[in-house]
Amino acid sequence: MTQHAPLIIDVAGLSLTKADRRRLQSPLTGGIILFARNWENRQQLGALCADIKSIRKDLLICVDHEGGRVQRFKTDGFTHLPPMRALGQQWMKDQLAATNAATACGYVLGAELRACGVDLSFTPVLDLDHGGSSVIGDRAFGRDPRVVTLLAKSLMHGLLQAGMANCGKHFPGHGFVKADSHTDIPVDKRSLKAILADDAAPYEWLNTTLTSVMPAHVIYPRVDARPAGFSEQWLTFILRGQLGFGGAIFSDDLSMAGARLIDGKEVSYSQAAMAALNAGCDMVLLCNQSVDEGKAVDELLDGMAEGLVKGQWEALESSEMRRLDLLPVTPAPKWDDLMLHPAYMHAMGLVS
Numbered sequence: 001m002t003q004h005a006p007l008i009i010d011v012a013g014l015s016l017t018k019a020d021r022r023r024l025q026s027p028l029t030g031g032i033i034l035f036a037r038n039w040e041n042r043q044q045l046g047a048l049c050a051d052i053k054s055i056r057k058d059l060l061i062c063v064d065h066e067g068g069r070v071q072r073f074k075t076d077g078f079t080h081l082p083p084m085r086a087l088g089q090q091w092m093k094d095q096l097a098a099t100n101a102a103t104a105c106g107y108v109l110g111a112e113l114r115a116c117g118v119d120l121s122f123t124p125v126l127d128l129d130h131g132g133s134s135v136i137g138d139r140a141f142g143r144d145p146r147v148v149t150l151l152a153k154s155l156m157h158g159l160l161q162a163g164m165a166n167c168g169k170h171f172p173g174h175g176f177v178k179a180d181s182h183t184d185i186p187v188d189k190r191s192l193k194a195i196l197a198d199d200a201a202p203y204e205w206l207n208t209t210l211t212s213v214m215p216a217h218v219i220y221p222r223v224d225a226r227p228a229g230f231s232e233q234w235l236t237f238i239l240r241g242q243l244g245f246g247g248a249i250f251s252d253d254l255s256m257a258g259a260r261l262i263d264g265k266e267v268s269y270s271q272a273a274m275a276a277l278n279a280g281c282d283m284v285l286l287c288n289q290s291v292d293e294g295k296a297v298d299e300l301l302d303g304m305a306e307g308l309v310k311g312q313w314e315a316l317e318s319s320e321m322r323r324l325d326l327l328p329v330t331p332a333p334k335w336d337d338l339m340l341h342p343a344y345m346h347a348m349g350l351v352s
Contacts, residue, residue, distance in 0.1 A: 049117025106158020173199025270303025
């Protein structure tokens with residue numbers, strides 16, 4: 001059986017330490033998420049990614065790189081991508097030009113990351129802009145789920161041209177609640193019918209296009225008492241069963257406040273990870289815990305190994321196949337070659 005490697009962890013600095021190497025060699029580690037602290041310049045980023053791949057070629061190198069205020073790499077030639085709201089505003093003036101610009105953004109985003117060795121960006125945001133969420137805000141394309149769907153599909157087309165998979169987030173929708181799940185546990189009291197007709201609609205319309213999804217650390221009490229990322233009802237029965245999604249499901253960051261309280265009890269990282277996997281996640285993220293010696297990462301690795309032996313979670317071949325399906329299959333051009341590539345130069349003319 002294929003070994004299921006569900007953990008996406010991070011590293012502390014600009015290069016790998018001995019502790020980083022040991023953690024990345026664990027058969028439970030499936031990938032790494034990069035942050036701004038892991039960035040100095042393109043040469044350093046490329047060397048870091050190459051070093052990660054030298055440990056294991058199948059490790060998935062990820063980053064939150066959406067455009068606007070959520071873009072980890074912004075200097076040394078990286079294009080400053082617009083927030084997704086700018087594409088939504090362009091849609092109001094010229095719908096077809098906006099979809100074309102969204103494809104150009106997706107291509108530039110994916111091509112620049114891949115030229116430095118990054119495999120996947122957690123994008124696009126499919127949340128609707130209801131006007132009250134500070135954490136979503138201009139990260140959303142707009143309020144209308146149909147507009148969001150078409151612009152996201154266009155952006156994902158650009159990612160595909162660059163050889164990159166995609167990740168729709170935050171299922172079934174984070175845009176209606178005002179609280180920030182990094183620091184609070186938001187509660188959305190709408191009915192399932194209302195959510196499916198509005199915020200969750202893009203996930204059904206894009207079920208042939210999305211390659212991965214990240215659920216929200218939001219509680220929807222009229223559907224389940226657990227946050228969506230720990231809810232079998234949301235992930236297995238609704239997202240997969242009812243909406244027809246067949247790709248990979250990532251948990252959002254397990255270190256966020258919204259991830260640490262399950263069924264009214266505060267849980268450990270490994271308990272949260274196992275709860276997410278048992279609910280239907282294929283992979284779980286633990287972010288920003290490698291700093292200060294990374295004890296939390298080691299505790300997660302040890303706890304997950306112990307839980308597997310005790311039967312507290314199941315290693316699934318289907319989950320591992322979904323993880324591997326997110327790895328790029330086409331070679332990426334080197335940065336200098338990309339800068340002269342006709343498709344890249346054309347796309348740059350459309351990115352504003």
